[in-house]
Amino acid sequence: MRVLFIGDVVGGPGRRGLKAAMPLLRERHSPDLVIVNGENSAGGVGITEKTATALFDTGVDVITSGNHVYRHREAYDYLDRAERVIRPANYPHANPGRGHVVVEAGGVRVGVINISGAVGLQVARSPFHEVDNILERIEADCVIVDFHAEVTSEKVAMGWHLDGRVAAVFGTHTHVPTADGRVLPKGTAHISDVGMTGSRTSVLGVKPEQALEALITQMPVRFETAEEDVWVMGAVVEVNSKGQADSIEQVLLPAPTSDR
Numbered sequence: 001m002r003v004l005f006i007g008d009v010v011g012g013p014g015r016r017g018l019k020a021a022m023p024l025l026r027e028r029h030s031p032d033l034v035i036v037n038g039e040n041s042a043g044g045v046g047i048t049e050k051t052a053t054a055l056f057d058t059g060v061d062v063i064t065s066g067n068h069v070y071r072h073r074e075a076y077d078y079l080d081r082a083e084r085v086i087r088p089a090n091y092p093h094a095n096p097g098r099g100h101v102v103v104e105a106g107g108v109r110v111g112v113i114n115i116s117g118a119v120g121l122q123v124a125r126s127p128f129h130e131v132d133n134i135l136e137r138i139e140a141d142c143v144i145v146d147f148h149a150e151v152t153s154e155k156v157a158m159g160w161h162l163d164g165r166v167a168a169v170f171g172t173h174t175h176v177p178t179a180d181g182r183v184l185p186k187g188t189a190h191i192s193d194v195g196m197t198g199s200r201t202s203v204l205g206v207k208p209e210q211a212l213e214a215l216i217t218q219m220p221v222r223f224e225t226a227e228e229d230v231w232v233m234g235a236v237v238e239v240n241s242k243g244q245a246d247s248i249e250q251v252l253l254p255a256p257t258s259d260r
């Protein structure tokens with residue numbers, strides 16, 4: 001069973017880039033399950049029913065998210081309704097949405113869990129305790145975790161915490177891919193961050209001149225989503241019958257431009 005995980009899709013350029021790249025990704029990797037982080041899919045920040053539907057229409061099976069998930073109020077009802085769109089499980093229980101889902105793919109039950117890091121991000125409960133609690137009760141043959149976190153120390157630590165207990169831990173949130181993808185000794189694939197799907201002529205998806213102005217002047221600046229040189233970033237994991245990973249391969253693909 002092969003899982004393709006795609007990092008934070010940023011705005012229209014990210015959505016269109018993913019759509020254009022999907023045929024090539026399918027041909028190259030033959031994924032049984034496609035998971036994308038959609039927390040930046042609506043205008044660069046947040047997610048809506050419209051952008052989630054657009055992602056599902058390109059062949060995505062499950063959408064994960066993170067700290068920007070509640071940016072658009074009109075999405076709250078949708079998050080409660082849409083089983084396959086998940087948000088970090090360690091947010092307050094009463095918040096819209098759910099933190100994990102079990103789907104059928106490649107003939108097995110795959111649990112997908114979304115967890116937020118606690119360093120530099122706001123959470124209601126420890127990511128380590130939360131994921132343990134979910135693993136105790138989830139009914140799945142293998143489990144994939146999106147660990148949406150800021151710092152590499154916490155992300156690497158989560159890999160070791162879950163080694164041998166889940167098939168893969170994919171890091172998201174920083175939008176910058178790391179070069180540490182590997183299968184840990186007890187069989188869990190781990191990468192600190194898969195990167196983003198969006199413009200590389202940007203600062204994390206934002207037009208460079210605007211991000212620079214904000215950083216240099218320390219004044220409020222309206223951010224717009226950058227559009228040039230869109231890349232799709234993610235990773236592919238081969239999961240075996242024991243629910244562990246045989247391999248992890250990073251995906252760093254310039255989106256084909258003919259369709260955009």
Ligand SMILES: [Fe+2]
Nearest residue numbers: 008039040173
């Ligand atoms: Fe993001």
Ligand SMILES: [Fe+2]
Nearest residue numbers: 066067068173
């Ligand atoms: Fe984030």
